[in-house]
Amino acid sequence: MQSFNLRVLxxxxxxxxxxxxIPVFGTSPPALFPRMRRGQPTCANSPGTIAGTxxxxxxAKNPLxxxxxxxxxxxxxxxxxxxxxxxxxxxxLWCAPNSRTFVTLRPLRILSEVxxxxxxxxxxxxxxxxxxxxxxxxxxxxxxxxxxxGLHLRMQNANNHQLTFGVLGAALYAVSDxxxxxxxxxxxxxxxxxxxxxxxxxxx
Numbered sequence: 001m002q003s004f005n006l007r008v009l010x011x012x013x014x015x016x017x018x019x020x021x022i023p024v025f026g027t028s029p030p031a032l033f034p035r036m037r038r039g040q041p042t043c044a045n046s047p048g049t050i051a052g053t054x055x056x057x058x059x060a061k062n063p064l065x066x067x068x069x070x071x072x073x074x075x076x077x078x079x080x081x082x083x084x085x086x087x088x089x090x091x092x093l094w095c096a097p098n099s100r101t102f103v104t105l106r107p108l109r110i111l112s113e114v115x116x117x118x119x120x121x122x123x124x125x126x127x128x129x130x131x132x133x134x135x136x137x138x139x140x141x142x143x144x145x146x147x148x149x150g151l152h153l154r155m156q157n158a159n160n161h162q163l164t165f166g167v168l169g170a171a172l173y174a175v176s177d178x179x180x181x182x183x184x185x186x187x188x189x190x191x192x193x194x195x196x197x198x199x200x201x202x203x204x
Contacts, residue, residue, distance in 0.1 A: 043095035043102060045177065052194040057097030094178040101170035105178055105189040108204065115149040116184040116203065120176045122146060123153050127169035136166040144168055154202050155191070161198035167191065171201065 041051045049055045095102040123146040130137075142157040155171070157163055171191040179185065186204030190197055 041093055044092050045094055045181070049095060051093055051095060051102050052100055052192065054100055055095040055097050092178060092182075094174045096170035096174040096177075099170040100194045101167050101174065102192050103171050103174045103178075103189045104192070105175060105187050107183070108186040108188065110183060110185050111151065111204070112149070113184040115151050116179065117176075119146065119148050119151045119153055119203065120172055120179075122148055124169055124172040124176065127165045127172065130165050131169070136164050138162040138164050139168060151204060152202075155199055156201070157198070158190070158200045159197045161196055163191065163199040167193050167198060171199065175201075175203065
């Protein structure tokens with residue numbers, strides 16, 4: 001009788017061993033799982049990068065501007081290529097380098113290149129100075145306003161989330177990088193940190 005029971009249970013021992021051999025995954029999938037799946041949005045400035053994941057760009061660390069060394073990869077002077085003088089209805093998903101922050105941006109009307117560049121540069125410089133002095137914190141009162149050359153930048157919390165100076169700076173980098181390559185303009189945009197919509201902004 002004892003021998004019969006063992007023969008009956010023997011297949012279950014193999015089943016138990018097989019179950020125990022299956023790896024248990026937490027919130028992060030293993031590296032062998034493909035991260036890029038159909039339907040996931042990617043960065044327009046890096047089509048192989050899924051929005052909300054880190055866009056690695058070592059070149060972005062190089063000093064490229066005397067007042068804000070990490071702001072604009074190239075301050076090219078050119079005729080806008082992607083923005084018409086009329087109001088645009090297209091939105092662009094643009095990712096900040098070495099960050100999980102990205103923006104969905106809609107260009108509006110063409111503005112002075114120098115004026116917009118200085119506005120974004122000064123605002124970005126302020127975020128970096130604040131982080132160096134006090135660390136990365138949420139923006140005061142949930143709203144960030146900056147005005148120069150008659151233009152106004154406004155960024156604020158959205159979707160029951162809070163903007164930090166770090167995310168704000170990364171978003172300004174992304175906006176500046178987009179305009180460097182596509183033309184300087186008034187714009188409205190949303191700020192995303194990983195998969196969360198955390199802020200909204202306007203330039204103009």
